Amino acid sequence: MQKINQKIIAKKFGVSVSTVSRAMNDSHQISEPVKKKINSYIKKIKFQPNPHARSLRNMKTKTIAVLVPDIANSFFTLSLRGIEEVLHKNGYNLMIFQTNDQLETEKQIFNQLESGIVDGVLSACSSNKNGAIEHIMKLNEKIPVVFFDRFLKELPIPYVTTNNFEVSIEATDAILKECTDVFFVGISEKISVTAERLMGYKTALSHNKIAFDPKKILMFEDEASAYKKFKILLQNRKNKSAFFSTVERYTMELYKVCTELNIKVPDDIAIISFTNHPYIHLFMPNMPIVSMPSFDMGKMSTEILLTLIKKKKLLKPNYILPSTILY
């Protein structure tokens, strides 16, 4: 396999490497005919300049990294489509990392990214204000970081998220009409969006003059523990109860338990859930859902990131795209 580089091309045309380089970079410094001649040859043989040499020289990689907790979550799957679309249009590549909501994993990835393999980072981060944030700030000194979905208000890092607080009030209000005994389901208060949603839940309760009961807050680290808890709760239930779930996969577990215990949704139990699963209404036909603008959030955060990478001014650092409740 014949390896090819600018030197070889230069030799072929009897010019210098810089002329080839300039042709490829569409420089104004060289004559049109030469430029055209070289470029048409380059196109013909499909020559691509060595990206490492270019990166080494330019300190640019034309690649960005995305950190998500879980690629299987429909919200992130859809966001990734939006992200990909924008990147592709701009000639950027995408590197995807899963954190599984492990702070240690996240830290490790952030550290790794400091080596310079990417030009920017999109992060739906697991960190919280109390926890470690140094890794984020440290990376952000080198390359731009943009949060999407999850974010940290305290940090001077742009973010694109949704109106978690408001839509959670609305969601809780809606379900309170069915039943006043509402459980809140989440992952951890440490996650920004969960905290906001919980706040919305509490606010709605207070609007409706319902006492807040800490026992109604259910936070789970994994599906298995969610399942177990739901099973116990529903086996021992006395009155109709309701669930406001902020985690798609836990909603699935809840529904699984309902099926097993032959509990009918929405007659015996009321559920409202955050989800972007395209077929959710096939399994849970009557469940109202909170649908996030995943695709647009992905697109917008990527556009912001690219703006920062190009060192252009941001019109606004933060964007909040509204979610909608579908009944």
Add this chain to the structure above:
Amino acid sequence: MQKINQKIIAKKFGVSVSTVSRAMNDSHQISEPVKKKINSYIKKIKFQPNPHARSLRNMKTKTIAVLVPDIANSFFTLSLRGIEEVLHKNGYNLMIFQTNDQLETEKQIFNQLESGIVDGVLSACSSNKNGAIEHIMKLNEKIPVVFFDRFLKELPIPYVTTNNFEVSIEATDAILKECTDVFFVGISEKISVTAERLMGYKTALSHNKIAFDPKKILMFEDEASAYKKFKILLQNRKNKSAFFSTVERYTMELYKVCTELNIKVPDDIAIISFTNHPYIHLFMPNMPIVSMPSFDMGKMSTEILLTLIKKKKLLKPNYILPSTILY
């Protein structure tokens, strides 16, 4: 922000850059004390060598690319977990590309990969034997390519797949017990796995002495056309019919139509489908499924790829991991 490199470290210790480099690469050419001293400092300040300089020098990137048609497909989501696990263990990064089953997209990605941004490629390719394969062979001259799931028998490229033919016979046999009027649902005969599954379907028909009817073969390019066709078919149906679906998302569309037309599964219609969706039985409790060993296929293909990247000998070029039917 103070940028750091081997030169700076060398200066700090009053040694040369090559000594630092050798220390970092654990060379036997330098004394233990010096090596230890330098490395402990490097660890302390978490210095990471510039990956582009390294790649440029070594022609290695420690990154591999994965091409999948659709990241949202549960099979690929799970495979990616397996892939990630192996890569992570070996200090490799992952670049994910979606082809959306577009040959043009695939070609473009393959071309792009020729520039040398990755050390190897894992591909669930959309190409077919009749179509263009030059882009695959061309890339494979430069870096190793391994197929997973979809493959091209004709090419000298290792693959990891499942027993599509056999399990499709089994699946068709199973559904034939319910009903002899079986439709086959797929994407395109051009895709290797679809061709194999179709062959299994035909074989089972012939075993059962049922005439093959080309009208029973339903191939769709997207969800919308699948939906439309299913709707027409089921609205006009006379007898009980059955479907052997090889595409998860089309199964969802089929089920959607059933719900809309109030057709009961499995009483009014029999369905068996390939899927790895973790919650599939929540919506379709009684539907038998063909479950692929996604995670293991991802792991194994990655191990093969890494073996090739290290230029080691492969024990066996091709692996077929069996799928299982869950009733």
Add this chain to the structure above:
DNA sequence: CTGTTAGCGCTTTCAT
């Protein structure tokens, strides 16, 4: 408009 040259940060050969 074009060529020469230096240098991005690293590894490795060659010399000591």
Add this chain to the structure above:
DNA sequence: ATGAAAGCGCTAACAG
């Protein structure tokens, strides 16, 4: 055991 120096392929400052 260590250092000097070359060079991976590219871009850009400088010179003409």
